[in-house]
Amino acid sequence: MTRITRFVDAFWGTEICSTHGFDALCKRLKDGRQTCKDVEEFLKQRIKIEDEYHKSLQKLAKNTQCSETGTLGEAWNMLKNQTESIAQAHSLMMSSLNDEMTRLQGFMDKQRTKRKQVEDNLKRYQSMKHQSYKRTMDSKKNYENKCQDFDKAEKQYSSYTNLPAPQLKEADKLQQKQKRAKEASEQADTAYKSNIEQLEQCRFQWEKEMTATCHTFQQLEEERIQFLRNELWVHVNISSKTCVADDECNEEVRQVLENCSVEEDIMIFIEEKKTGTEKPASVPYENFYNKSQNFGRNLSLSHRPPEPLPTKSSSWTLPNIPNKAVPRPQTTFTQFLAED
Numbered sequence: 001m002t003r004i005t006r007f008v009d010a011f012w013g014t015e016i017c018s019t020h021g022f023d024a025l026c027k028r029l030k031d032g033r034q035t036c037k038d039v040e041e042f043l044k045q046r047i048k049i050e051d052e053y054h055k056s057l058q059k060l061a062k063n064t065q066c067s068e069t070g071t072l073g074e075a076w077n078m079l080k081n082q083t084e085s086i087a088q089a090h091s092l093m094m095s096s097l098n099d100e101m102t103r104l105q106g107f108m109d110k111q112r113t114k115r116k117q118v119e120d121n122l123k124r125y126q127s128m129k130h131q132s133y134k135r136t137m138d139s140k141k142n143y144e145n146k147c148q149d150f151d152k153a154e155k156q157y158s159s160y161t162n163l164p165a166p167q168l169k170e171a172d173k174l175q176q177k178q179k180r181a182k183e184a185s186e187q188a189d190t191a192y193k194s195n196i197e198q199l200e201q202c203r204f205q206w207e208k209e210m211t212a213t214c215h216t217f218q219q220l221e222e223e224r225i226q227f228l229r230n231e232l233w234v235h236v237n238i239s240s241k242t243c244v245a246d247d248e249c250n251e252e253v254r255q256v257l258e259n260c261s262v263e264e265d266i267m268i269f270i271e272e273k274k275t276g277t278e279k280p281a282s283v284p285y286e287n288f289y290n291k292s293q294n295f296g297r298n299l300s301l302s303h304r305p306p307e308p309l310p311t312k313s314s315s316w317t318l319p320n321i322p323n324k325a326v327p328r329p330q331t332t333f334t335q336f337l338a339e340d
Contacts, residue, residue, distance in 0.1 A: 008214035016203065017130050022122060022210065025217045029115055032224050036108050039228060043101040043235075050094040057087035069272070070265035071256075078256040082249035089245035096238045100231060107227050111220055122213045125206040132202040136195040143188035150181035 004010045011021030061083040068076045157174040 006214070007218040008211055011214060012210075017133055019126060022126070022213070025214065026119065029217060029220065032221060033108070033112070035228065036104065036111075036224070039231070040101060040104055040108070043097055043104065047094055047097045047101070050090050050097065054087045054090035054094065057083055057090065061087065070268040071260040072265055075253065075256045075260050079253045082253050085249045086246050089242050089249070093238055093242040097235075100235060100238070104231060107224075111224060114216070115220055118213050118216045122206075122209050125202070125209045129199070129202040129206045132195070132199040136192070136199045139188065139192040139195045143185070143192040146181070146185035146188040150178070150185040153178040153181040 007025060011025055013020050061080050064080050064083075066073065066076050066080060153174070157171070157178045160174050161171055
């Protein structure tokens, strides 16, 4: 079965006053306008989202602090800078979406003007056809009534004249009635034929206009579908372009991160913040009694190093301190205490 591809071949009807075909076409164009409005609303919301997103990214990049040094600091700074670049990419996307919405609104206005002109014109012909049809049907009814009146008057006259003794006056009266009925039926017949001719002219003009309307409506629909297809294609290309820009910014960060070295950052920190290479010496134990014997009278504790601690197995004796001026015999600790 061959599929119909033209509006002009598919939206007619046998009823002379039917508008089903035209109504179906108008419904299709109305639904198409709604689709355009839905796309327009989608673009408005997407523009709003992109505007908020790029502003949020700019604010984030501006308020982000970076105190890190070394190769990781470079990567962190690069991420901050590329966040600003991503924000700029989404700002450009918002501008492109605004251009797309402007084109859509212009297209919708153009279609609405053309559609309304054709639609109003056909409605005028439909109204003329409907009024002509009503007049024709009224004249037809009047014609049929007049014909019935004539037949009735003719029958009455024929019946009366066939009586055995018809009165001349009454016969003349019925004859005049028959004549008037005939004239009325002939006038009704003329009016009926005239209305039929007028109706045919209206029908022909309406059919011609309906044919042109079908062609125009199909053209509008084809343009609308083609336009929206192209604009949706452009839209996803804009989105893809922004995604590519985002990925390029992220790639810049990845390249810096590839050069991020743990060892290098540790060495940089050491070079910048080092405090010295020598460790503090151990704090020695200082025996109180050794200090009293050797330095208790005139020497301070800081003039000589402390003596080593005695072990448990050794006896407690004072160290032998030589004195070149006065030799002194060695004494035990007990004797030393006794002398004091």
